[in-house]
Amino acid sequence: MSGGKKRGIGKQLAELHRWNAWLIVALAASGLILSWGAARGWLGEGRVWVKQLHIYIGLVTAVLLALYAPLAKRHLKQLRNRPRQKGNLAFVVALLAGWLLSGIVLWQIRLFPPHWANYALLVHDLSTWIGLPYAAYHSITRLRWLKKPERRAVRPDVDESVRGTEPGGLHPAGVPQPWMTRRQFVRWSVGIAITAAVGPSFIRWAGKASGVAAVPGGMTDGADPNRMLPAPDPLPDSTNVIGGGAQGRFRIYTVTPLPTFDSADWTFTVDGLVERPMRLGWEQFLKLKRAVQVSDFHCVTGWSVYKNTWEGVRLSELLAQAGAKPEAKYVKFYSGDGEYTDALSMEQAAMDDVLVAVLHDGKPIHRDYGGPVRLIVPQMYAYKSVKWLQRIELIREPHTGYWELRGYDNDAWV
Ligand SMILES: Nc1nc2c(c(=O)[nH]1)N[C@H]1C(S)=C(S)[C@@H](COP(=O)(O)O)O[C@H]1N2
């Protein structure tokens, strides 16, 4: 290979490396915002834009990998005597591939079976937990002033003996070298500092991700800020948790600060195009006939909770009781948070498994997860499952829900 050609590929590789570095910074920033629970509230619809941006940048990274592919062979040849750099390269390519493939599943979620998304999310998260600390380590330890300390100007106040290149080697004057070079010392310090910074949160994440055990029934068991008295009396199928207990973990979603409810002033309304409008207090609501049903819960962002045992009032029976007028074509759901709404067609609302749920795995639904009463539409993505449900209105015209207004598909079938 001619020297000119070598310089050519070196320049191209350097360019790709630089682009890759900036893309990863952008992906990390947008990705961290997306995964940061607290940001879900204040970001509101901005979240949809950040997600689009994250996807586009991810696709540019794919282009970068495609540009690198034809250079890979010559690059590996260059590295044949440098096993460490080869290892680094393999690791980075594997990471990028993991991010990319799982990202594609999460992006095109409906092209794949629902449980794929859960694995994809795990791979995506795990790649991030490993990849970002690694990228931070890689960029800090490769800063020029760390890489070539011997090239820096000699300063009279610096002890020359700590600048050796071989640890444990002998100084020309016969003075033993320190057991660690300055460069090794910096590498270890950076490594330890990053591990200490990220380790505890990683362990917490891994604990949650690896087992239902961390949060029995998928929901927090912390005290419920709602004050709903009396507590609902579960049916035997709920008490026995006929689904065997939820598998997976709910993430707490809200578009407002989490609301709190008290049975003293909580009401539940069914109105609009109905013969017999209803307005129930908590005790009256608890007198409605309930049913128990086991179903999977899928969020369109990739996570799922399987085998939930829900107990609640069948929407179809509630609507029958209120008596839909013939001109009623859609059912609109209002959250007690004052912001969130969604809707179903009358046919969809008539599905037997649509539940106005009060209990999950035999326990009252915790405030964080939409209690005291939330909608459950098992056959659709969970953005249809309105939390803190307080009002159902029958309407003539279609209604576009909170997330549908901000880019989610109106057709939410899983
Ligand atoms: N009121 C209200 N209901 C809502 C949401 C919300 O932000 N506010 N998020 C929806 C989405 S996108 C999902 S995935 C589920 C999440 O339910 P969870 O917070 O109990 O996990 O609630 C749905 N219902």
Ligand SMILES: [Mo]
């Ligand atoms: Mo969701």
